[in-house]
Amino acid sequence: MRDLQLSLNQTQRVRLQAALQQLQDLASQAAGSSSVTVADTIPVNNEDGILKGHGTSELDGQVVATLCGVVERVNKLVYVRALRARYKPEVGDIIVGRVIEIAPKRWRLEINFSQDAVLMLSSMNLPDGIQRRRTAVDELNMRSIFEENDVVCAEVRGFQHDGSLHLQARSQKYGKLERGQLLTVPAYLVKRRKQHFHHLEKYHVSLIIGCNGFIWVGEHLETGENDMLEDREKRPETSKSNMICEEQELTFTPLEVRQHVCRIANAVRLLAALGFILTVESIMDTAEASASSNIEIKDMLGPEFYVQTVEREVQRRILLSRKRG
Amino acid sequence: MEVVRADGRTPNQLRPLACSRNLLHRAHGSARWSQGDTIVLAAVYGPKAGTRKGENPEKASIEVIWKPKTGQTGKAEKEYEMILKRTLQSICLLTVHPNTTTSIILQVVGDDGALLPCAINASCAALVDAGIPLKHLAVAICCGLTEGGYVALDPTKAEEQKMRAFAYLVFPNSSHSVLPKALSAVDEEPGIITSVTHGLMLESHYINCLGHGHAACAKISEFLRKSLQTQFPGDLSKGT
Numbered sequence: 119m120r121d122l123q124l125s126l127n128q129t130q131r132v133r134l135q136a137a138l139q140q141l142q143d144l145a146s147q148a149a150g151s152s153s154v155t156v157a158d159t160i161p162v163n164n165e166d167g168i169l170k171g172h173g174t175s176e177l178d179g180q181v182v183a184t185l186c187g188v189v190e191r192v193n194k195l196v197y198v199r200a201l202r203a204r205y206k207p208e209v210g211d212i213i214v215g216r217v218i219e220i221a222p223k224r225w226r227l228e229i230n231f232s233q234d235a236v237l238m239l240s241s242m243n244l245p246d247g248i249q250r251r252r253t254a255v256d257e258l259n260m261r262s263i264f265e266e267n268d269v270v271c272a273e274v275r276g277f278q279h280d281g282s283l284h285l286q287a288r289s290q291k292y293g294k295l296e297r298g299q300l301l302t303v304p305a306y307l308v309k310r311r312k313q314h315f316h317h318l319e320k321y322h323v324s325l326i327i328g329c330n331g332f333i334w335v336g337e338h339l340e341t342g343e344n345d346m347l348e349d350r351e352k353r354p355e356t357s358k359s360n361m362i363c364e365e366q367e368l369t370f371t372p373l374e375v376r377q378h379v380c381r382i383a384n385a386v387r388l389l390a391a392l393g394f395i396l397t398v399e400s401i402m403d404t405a406e407a408s409a410s411s412n413i414e415i416k417d418m419l420g421p422e423f424y425v426q427t428v429e430r431e432v433q434r435r436i437l438l439s440r441k442r443g
Numbered sequence: 444m445e446v447v448r449a450d451g452r453t454p455n456q457l458r459p460l461a462c463s464r465n466l467l468h469r470a471h472g473s474a475r476w477s478q479g480d481t482i483v484l485a486a487v488y489g490p491k492a493g494t495r496k497g498e499n500p501e502k503a504s505i506e507v508i509w510k511p512k513t514g515q516t517g518k519a520e521k522e523y524e525m526i527l528k529r530t531l532q533s534i535c536l537l538t539v540h541p542n543t544t545t546s547i548i549l550q551v552v553g554d555d556g557a558l559l560p561c562a563i564n565a566s567c568a569a570l571v572d573a574g575i576p577l578k579h580l581a582v583a584i585c586c587g588l589t590e591g592g593y594v595a596l597d598p599t600k601a602e603e604q605k606m607r608a609f610a611y612l613v614f615p616n617s618s619h620s621v622l623p624k625a626l627s628a629v630d631e632e633p634g635i636i637t638s639v640t641h642g643l644m645l646e647s648h649y650i651n652c653l654g655h656g657h658a659a660c661a662k663i664s665e666f667l668r669k670s671l672q673t674q675f676p677g678d679l680s681k682g683t
Binding site: 153155156157173175177184185186200202203204232279280281 | 465469471472488491492493536539571572573574576577578579580615616668671672
């Protein structure tokens with residue numbers, strides 16, 4: 119998702135420029151660290167025992183930057199953090215991906231990375247929930263679990279020797295995602311937090327912010343149908359749960375929930391186009407602001423709301439900086 | 444007495460520069476550099492695991508692929524690839540990621556003279572966009588000796604064909620010290636990374652070209668610094 123096509127009229131353009139200028143000023147005030155380009159010297163003041171971290175190197179007794187970014191200091195460690203970094207996966211990241219290929223005993227998923235991620239059949243729960251060895255029949259029935267172009271949520275288990283990712287989806291909250299939208303944003307707008315799964319009760323919408331920049335907004339489905347801990351006694355119930363599944367397929371998502379999904383998806387698109395960090399709070403704020411100002415969902419990507427969002431962000435940051443004193 | 448060239452520029456004037464980064468989704472880093480009508484698109488993939496046979500595994504290796512605008516790749520493209528590879532090897536820090544390969548792919552979008560310097564600038568910007576650690580930035584310029592005996596910078600294709608001799612020169616960028624100026628030492632002498640010459644010129648002309656080129660490179664490196672420092676307001680936020 120690149121920039122939105124906006125046609126701003128004159129006043130909107132002026133307001134936008136003013137608001138962006140204010141954001142720049144606030145940012146340069148708030149950020150105590152300086153931005154550097156390659157081969158700039160970093161002021162270290164001849165302190166002892168400075169640890170030179172990523173993005174720095176030593177030249178003639180001076181610490182010189184090798185990357186373009188901002189200088190960060192943590193006690194004795196000085197390093198340069200690049201701003202528009204590409205997605206760098208780590209073990210334990212929550213990832214949303216799309217299945218592009220079914221290979222022997224594995225699925226290949228496209229995530230926002232240079233290589234495709236691999237989800238092994240053995241890292242996935244079988245539909246009947248029993249823990250057993252995967253047989254050839256299971257391999258032939260892989261399509262019944264995930265097909266091509268399905269959206270899947272998983273967790274990074276590790277790296278292969280050539281740098282591609284190994285995923286696992288063994289828990290209830292991972293697996294196929296249905297009834298929603300997948301959005302692509304630049305990966306540096308998503309910071310690692312404690313929680314990536316959000317259930318917005320007000321809207322009956324579940325929001326999954328993948329660390330790779332894929333965001334899923336969809337209707338909130340109650341999980342627990344295919345519980346892993348089902349005993350044998352619950353077997354006769356499985357036929358009933360199958361019926362329930364079919365029933366769910368027959369019942370469509372209510373219109374209101376769909377509208378909420380679209381509203382939140384547009385809020386995400388807007389924030390991504392503006393380059394603001396995506397957090398649940400900011401997405402909820404934007405969606406609520408649009409609802410309270412009675413802006414149509416399709417107008418959320420229009421020029422007026424765009425400018426209003428920037429102005430609101432300026433206000434919020436001024437408030438935050440004032441609170442800090 | 445200011446000589447005016449065919450397109451109305453003075454001898455020391457460069458064509459309008461434009462640089463945009465982060466264009467391609469799949470590449471780790473990408474940049475598009477244009478000087479007038481000469482436009483080159485560079486994409487960087489890497490570092491990827493494994494070096495090729497014959498390369499030193501204790502250092503990172505760089506692989507360059509040059510795609511011409513029309514036609515197949517021939518000897519001229521291989522020569523460009525080799526020059527670029529040597530230049531970029533000298534600016535990258537090779538010991539940071541040993542036993543890896545970084546690939547740089549260049550696509551010529553428009554060719555109107557000074558193609559190799561444009562490509563070097565584009566690949567340097569793409570390396571920065573990919574976040575690969577560099578010792579310093581490489582800034583390239585083309586200086587030519589015209590028939591009138593004066594040095595012209597950044598010639599167009601028509602001018603290049605009429606020139607007696609020209610040289611592609613690559614300098615490191617001027618480093619900007621964050622320390623106050625008073626503490627910095629005496630200005631170091633200008634170093635040169637790469638020099639490729641075509642045609643016959645006297646030594647004095649060559650030294651002249653070096654001087655002009657170095658001054659022009661300071662301007663280009665200022666432009667590069669400005670374009671690398673423009674950021675989104677949201678990125679710098681510490682308030683979120």
